[in-house]
Amino acid sequence: MLGVFVKHDRLGSPRLVLVLKGLPCSYGRCRFCPFGLEQGSVRDVIETNRGIVEEALREAERLAPERVSIFNGGSFQELPLLVASWLAPLTRGRVVDVESIPGMVTAETVESMYRLLQPRRLVIRVGFEVYDEEVRRRLGKDFPNTEVYRLSSLRKELRGRGMDVEILSYVLFGIEGISEEKVMESVEKFNELLDGVIAVRYHRYLPGHPGETRVSSVLAEYLERHTLYVDWGDEEWEIAGIKPGGGGT
Numbered sequence: 001m002l003g004v005f006v007k008h009d010r011l012g013s014p015r016l017v018l019v020l021k022g023l024p025c026s027y028g029r030c031r032f033c034p035f036g037l038e039q040g041s042v043r044d045v046i047e048t049n050r051g052i053v054e055e056a057l058r059e060a061e062r063l064a065p066e067r068v069s070i071f072n073g074g075s076f077q078e079l080p081l082l083v084a085s086w087l088a089p090l091t092r093g094r095v096v097d098v099e100s101i102p103g104m105v106t107a108e109t110v111e112s113m114y115r116l117l118q119p120r121r122l123v124i125r126v127g128f129e130v131y132d133e134e135v136r137r138r139l140g141k142d143f144p145n146t147e148v149y150r151l152s153s154l155r156k157e158l159r160g161r162g163m164d165v166e167i168l169s170y171v172l173f174g175i176e177g178i179s180e181e182k183v184m185e186s187v188e189k190f191n192e193l194l195d196g197v198i199a200v201r202y203h204r205y206l207p208g209h210p211g212e213t214r215v216s217s218v219l220a221e222y223l224e225r226h227t228l229y230v231d232w233g234d235e236e237w238e239i240a241g242i243k244p245g246g247g248g249t
């Protein structure tokens with residue numbers, strides 16, 4: 001759901017979550033992705049996000065959050081620059097999360113985001129979802145593991161240049177096609193190579209998307225212990241009026 005949400009969780013208390021309207025994701029091939037339902041034209045993105053950022057500024061004034069998470073259903077670098085330029089008063093001096101596909105995370109793009117947002121720490125969340133390349137490719141994510149290794153080195157290089165930058169991976173669970181063993185293997189590998197993992201419980205929104213699977217208590221406990229955060233799907237997961245898990249058959 002587009003808007004501003006206040007969270008009290010392991011990532012920050014309070015933490016402000018902005019779900020902005022985005023332009024269509026330029027990658028756009030992930031077989032499970034519902035974000036197209038909330039994307040719009042440049043004019044729509046600018047008009048809708050103006051109100052969301054204004055609300056977020058009011059909430060930040062009231063709550064002084066430690067951390068601000070900014071999502072736009074795609075890569076942050078694809079937001080219109082005008083919208084991105086409104087964010088500095090919100091992000092300056094704070095821990096800031098953004099999302100990106102791996103190919104858009106380069107020294108140049110990270111430096112520009114850092115300059116623009118002026119964060120205390122910039123946390124870039126990348127959706128590798130699963131460590132096994134073949135399983136990832138079957139989900140429509142054609143990102144090879146060489147990208148994981150490239151980002152692993154890049155974050156060290158950026159820190160060497162004085163930027164406080166972390167790169168995390170999402171790991172998707174509860175989805176057909178990724179076994180629980182593969183989920184655990186992914187958490188282990190991304191923890192080793194990157195700065196941590198956010199585990200995301202998959203929800204099906206549209207017929208034709210992969211089905212949801214049951215999550216065992218063993219996996220649930222493992223994820224709570226070995227990841228930075230387990231996202232089971234809160235109110236911001238309602239997309240274009242469809243609630244998590246409401247994707248039909």
Ligand code: SF4
Nearest residue numbers: 025028029030033074
């Ligand atoms: S990269 Fe992200 S926004 Fe783009 S299609 Fe894949 S999951 Fe959706």
